[in-house]
Amino acid sequence: MRAQLLDGRTTSKTMLDSVAVGAAEFLRTRGRAPVLATILVGDDPASHTYVRMKVNRCKQVGITSRRIDLTESTSTGDLVRVITELSSDPDVDGILLQHPVPPGVDERAAFEAINPAKDVDGVTRASFAAMAFSADGFSSATPGGIIALLDAYEIPLAGSRAVVVGRSAILGKPVGMLLLERDATVTFCHSKTGDLENHIREADIVVAAAGVPDLIKGDWIKLGAVVVDAGYVDNRGDVEFESAAARSAWITPVPGGVGPMTIATLLAQTLAAAEKRTIVK
Template sequence: MPAQILDGKKIAAEVRAEVKEEVSRLKAEGINPGLAVVLVGEDPASQVYVRNKHRACEEVGIYSEVHRLPAATSQAELLKLIDKLNKDPKIHGILVQLPLPDHIDEKKVIDAIALEKDVDGFSPANVGNLVIGDKCFYPCTPHGCMVLLEKAGIDPKGKKAVVVGRSNIVGKPVAMMLLARHATVTICHSRTRDLAAECRQADILIAAVGKPELITGDMIKEGAVVIDVGINRVGEKKLVGDVHFESAAQKAGWITPVPGGVGPMTIAMLLKNTVEAARR
């Protein structure tokens, strides 16, 4: 029996509707949630992401401003802008779109964002709080994965979860979030021996490695939940995930499509974090 689809578009729309209601409540209290997005350079994918985030803010009533800086912007100039936004009372969340040009130290930029405005959840303090289980802003993509599970009624407790990918943006934080929900977690990566065998043990499989269709149906446990974080362009127009959808869908119990799975959830969770920052 083919897998049920974990529809990220539908669930993200539900989250956005909840956020819109919360924005209305905050505005009634005199608080207008505000997000500043900073884009350095002309990366086409980044421009699309920033445009989508700005549009999503407008839809739910969040004040949004976009700072577009040339690729030649110096690190000092970027840090000066972040300092200004840190002090701006109408801005509750700051997001610096990654990747940054090579001459800018990404870590220094992330470290410069005030903890209470780090709605991307990338700062060392937020990451540390995530690991020890303290209050923090969850990174948006991993949080989106967890909300997909929650909305589908899938409880990670006692389940075997396998995360393919160990990035700071997705792999590591989603592993910590699954662990916090009492899953038994394995993190796989490029040096994992027999990746297929590891994947076949997973009740919940999260693919976030950035390799087109790396995970095929014969690597999926019957009835597993498969969340595909990957977005890879193949050829001129085709977008595929890290999972070979057609073969995996024949084995999985639940699966996310690409596009339309995790992607919409990432922006929805950014909106949610921004509102939470304003509430705090």
């Protein structure tokens, strides 16, 4: 047995093609392109790479990118003021604050300054509540991308036993909520979980979101399980890929699995935000 790949590159291209069609229609009917404001605080090289990728994808699909770069010494108050201004700007449809921010900045306070109607990265408490209660709002981009990827390959979620490894506010917790809303039985595992191996062995779906390379051993994977690896450190995921691929039915590559879906979901939600906020002329 050898797992089939959950190909995020191919699936995200289909999503982005659809966004491009929608953005062109938005421009035709509204007289302007959708606008995504991206805020980068500090000089983290990986963050600069991610923002550059997002700016390039915006250009490819017809979304206008407004990039705001702030210095490492930016205070929480200054960052909140910038976000508040963007939240009130009628020409901005979506706001992305690149994670992580420097240690001296209160990231949660900054996130909460984002108008929920423009929270296309799904990081506010309002967005989390919307995910938990199937209300109108935006999903966290990576969790939303994971669900979109599973749907694209028609992976059944209802009735499945899903184990989420990691409990971050922007990945582990929200992906668990989205799986729960799709009628999966969800178990959260984390750094204090004493019997991680046994939980993994019972899982029909494993979502690895710990950011610890090779944390999950391939021989822990249940035969025929679905493995979604959202970890990414030095081109390695949280799951031992080769040995896990020998046991699972479906698995995401790293890179090329979850990552492309994150950007595609972010831009799809930017288009959706723009459409909700404006009327046809």
